[in-house]
Amino acid sequence: MYPAKFDYYRANSVEEAVKLLAENSDAKLLAGGHSLIPAMKLRLTQPALLIDIGKIDSLKNIKANGSLEIGALATHARVAASADVKKWFPALANAASLIGDQQVRNFGTIGGNIAHADPASDPPTVLIAAGATIHVRGASGTRAIAAEDFFVDLFTTALEPGEVVTKIEIPNLSGRKSAYAKMSHPASRYAIVGVCAVLSMEGDTCKEARLVVGGAVAHATRLSEAEAVLKGKKLDAAALKAAADAAIAQVGDDAMGDITAPADYRRAMVGQYLQRAIQSALG
Amino acid sequence: MKFTGVFTFNADQQTVWEILMDTKAIAQALPGVEELIPVADEPDTWRADAKLGIAAISGTYSGRIRMSEQQPPDKYRLTVSGEGQQSIINGTTLIHLRYDEEQKKTILTWEAEASVSGKLASIGQRVISPAVKMMSGQFFKALDKQIPSEKRTS
Structure with missing residues (x-):
């Protein structure tokens, strides 16, 4: 089925995405689109505007330096294959490799996944177990939310309207199994x-x-x-x-x-x- | 499908009963509803359009509610039917109130039987029961907020 009509805008930076979200109350962020687009095609959700953040390269990095930082736009496939993730927290690499199928993992992103907060999804479970921190940015600045406090209820997170997930930080788990x-x-x-x-x-x-x-x-x-x-x-x-x-x-x-x-x-x-x-x- | 739930109000039973019967309070507790419109020739029946849902998956439902079997201030039946999101929802719930003397709280228990058909039933089945739990909790919490502070027991 086709989605209802919507406008599309590609944001080139997090600042731009935050600004567009603040200006448009009926807008949704598009990252990998593997939860949002199916819901739109079923017309269960009909946002007036999609703000595509998928091309913001600064949100795609995975780096280990004191803690493991995973950009919100890292795909499940990249999380699963990352040598850093495998070394720091193999349970996350394993969980990412078990999501959906290869096509879903190639497009779906860790940030989109946690913002959607599907109860049957894998990353929330492992991120809470790791004691991860979710970094977000909104019109009034940045904040850090403990993963445990981030997932509030069914499809419901601690994100305020207008906030964008920017990265996920996993503490040093060396010595843990x-x-x-x-x-x-x-x-x-x-x-x-x-x-x-x-x-x-x-x-x-x-x-x-x-x-x-x-x-x-x-x-x-x-x-x-x-x-x-x-x-x-x-x-x-x-x-x-x-x-x-x-x-x-x-x-x-x-x-x-x-x-x-x-x-x-x-x-x-x-x-x-x-x-x-x-x-x-x-x- | 059967659902059950419990909600605790910090008020005496008569106060809770009155808020449950107050159509203005009910309207205020339902997102997107301005007022409950009485249906002509049908006693204790109202209609309204509400914006219900969870996160992005929300939509406008047009529905009607009917109260029956009232035994103030202990129990009554609420029958709900609605249409929206390409789906039809029918449900009936029996609501019981009980006052806990020791804790000075009124405990509301509800037992519902509902049928959902259409799109929500075909794709949302795995989340219908937690969704019902979450939204009913929000509804009672919104009613609870409207109880004036001087009538609260704590």
């Missing part, structure tokens, strides 16, 4: 359940665990009950089972359900994939 475990929808590859584990270990003992679930709930969420269960414990089968039970209890009635995966099934899979993520992180 991390992994992302995902059950994909067989057709769309959206996450039915995705769990990311970032573990800080001392021998066999877990000093600190950051565990995050996506796909099964309205927005990526820290599994704080399971994190508490694992703190200071040896990560044996009993500890993993206890963490899985705590995670299932925390998800509770918040589990989403649909024709592919009913809520009780997803809830049970949160426990399974939590254990898989931890096992895979431990290697």
Whole structure:
């Protein structure tokens, strides 16, 4: 289907995009377009103006220097293939490689992905687990938002109208073990359940665990009950089972359900994939 | 599809009941609605056009609501039908109020049964239940905000 009529403007800088957003209340930013354009073609959204930021090269860099900085317009394919990402936070490279199909990964961007905040998407889950910071710019300047506070609800973020995501910053995770475990929808590859584990270990003992679930709930969420269960414990089968039970209890009635995966099934899979993520992180 | 939810008001039960019955307050709690227009010859029935949705996926729905089975100040039924976004929505929800003496809060529980057909049903199925949860929470919060401070219990 064809989208409703809209105007198109290509912004050549972040400043220009911010200015255009401030001047046009019914405008949407176009990055990779792999969530926005399908919604427009279904006419579920009908913005009057698209501001194309896809050609702003300064937003495409990935660089590691004290922290890992990923420009908002880095495509999933580039995040997945980046030597820096693989070295700093392999769980993110892995999660990016599992998004959609090759065409989607070649166009879809990490900034567009998080601004859209689809509950079944992968990057939000791993970015929260990493303790990432989202940098944004609006008419009144820049601000930094912790990933954990960025994803507010279903398709809802802490972005104010007129703000543009500029980069994602991932702290130094050296010495941590991390992994992302995902059950994909067989057709769309959206996450039915995705769990990311970032573990800080001392021998066999877990000093600190950051565990995050996506796909099964309205927005990526820290599994704080399971994190508490694992703190200071040896990560044996009993500890993993206890963490899985705590995670299932925390998800509770918040589990989403649909024709592919009913809520009780997803809830049970949160426990399974939590254990898989931890096992895979431990290697 | 069945949905349930709970919302807690910091006010006594009579105050909460009055705000729930106040069509001006309801109109104000619905985005894009200026007033609820009574439907002629049908008691306790109103129509309105509301702008509903989440983030970019929002649209204008034209719908009607009817209140029935009122047992002040404990329970009533709200029946909603609407059309928009190339979809048709029908739902009925039973709303119960209970006052918690200890916490001085009124607890509202709702149980709804709804059917959605059209575009929203075919492509939005995986997010309908969290969307209902989110929007109903926003609606009750917007009602709660209209309770004057002198009537609040905390």
